[in-house]
Amino acid sequence: MVKWFWQRERPANRALSLRARGDLGTATRVDFEELAPDEATFLGQAAYLQLGFFETLSELIAQTPELDEKESLSRAAGAALTKHEELVALIRDKDEDPTTLMLPFREPLDAFRRATHGVRPPETMLSVHIIAGMLDDFYLALSASYGDTGRKVARILQADNDRQAIADLIRQSIAGDEEWRSLLAMWGRRLVGDTLLIARAALRPAHLRIADEEKVEPVFTELMAAHSRRMDELGLAA
DSSP states (O other): OOOOGGGSOOOTTOOOOOOOTTOOOSHHHHHHTTTSOOHHHHHHHHHHHHHHHHHHHHHHHHHOOOHHHHHHHHHHHHHHHHHHHHHHHHHHHTTOOHHHHHGGGHHHHHHHHHHTOOSSHHHHHHHHHHHHHHHHHHHHHHGGGSHHHHHHHHHHHTSOOOTHHHHHHHHHHHTTOHHHHHHHHHHHHHHHHHHHHHHHHTSSSSSOOHHHHHHHHHHHHHHHHHHHHHHHHHTOOO
């Protein structure tokens, strides 16, 4: 049976990992320096992803009847919009046009968002919680390749995302309901593969060589570990 790179056993002496929050050291730069996309691509993708999170959360607000739940979702939506606006401002500071930089990613990222949109609100809430968490971590890891611009992006991504409110709503949905717990656990597992494909597609070349796979494997392994922790915190099995 073929094992994907994130399923391979890590050597016992492996020490590479993602940076901790706030740590902008060089460990991840070693992994990504030759594979990171150009700066314009990096900024355009990162900005459009945050806009997509905002759009999905806005749709959830419209579908949610309870006022307290609307308020919780609105905080998370506002945080995503703030990150998007700050990334757009950073793009403008570099005398680039945000629309031009984001436009190439509209079609593929919108298709990804549709594919990971749940039939019911709790599924879509889990999509945002899991996908935004994984991709924020991934773009934070990439940011070490872009010097001062990367440090500014890292500060934006590390800002409070207010997604804890979403996690609380998910826990309310599964409390005492094993059917919902099982359904969301399966949905969470489905999200992982699609999200990792989006992350891989951000690298260059698009089709990684074996040597490139070895460079990025520790980072993707840590993304999976962080995903498992998020699922555990929700009371779901990853």
